[in-house]
Amino acid sequence: MDIKNAFLNGTLSEEVYMQPPPGVPSPPNKVSLCSDGYYLSQVKYASDLLARSGIIDSATTPTLLDSNVRLTYFNGVPLQDPTLYRKMVSSLVFLTVTYPNIAYAVHIISQFMSNPYIIHFTAALHVLRYVKGTLGHGL
Incomplete structure (x- = not known):
């Protein structure tokens, strides 16, 4: 998913898991919607x-x-x-x-x-x- 542009095109109502490019061994970050906006947590x-x-x-x-x-x-x-x-x-x-x-x-x-x-x-x-x-x- 193109995370940079995903937030520009509508309301996000579900959790989104971002994954790093292939070859980078990092686990996904968690982005979820809260009442005040987006919440990013690791x-x-x-x-x-x-x-x-x-x-x-x-x-x-x-x-x-x-x-x-x-x-x-x-x-x-x-x-x-x-x-x-x-x-x-x-x-x-x-x-x-x-x-x-x-x-x-x-x-x-x-x-x-x-x-x-x-x-x-x-x-x-x-x-x-x-x-x-x-x-x-x-x-």
């Missing part, structure tokens, strides 16, 4: 991300990043396998489409993709715990 995507990260049973946090933590390129112990960190941060970048309030925190943690340390991974988990607490939010 609840399923965020829930799957939380499950993949293993923090389904973790507590939520009301803040994005601890203001006392200063992330630098040489903070502590490097991660042995940065693959999970890279996947997690890449997924968070995609999630900023419907969670623009996490954009700055994701920008900060994405600076360490090439050489992440444990403190960077901990910061990414903190952002995920914030997302967990705000799953019902959307645009």
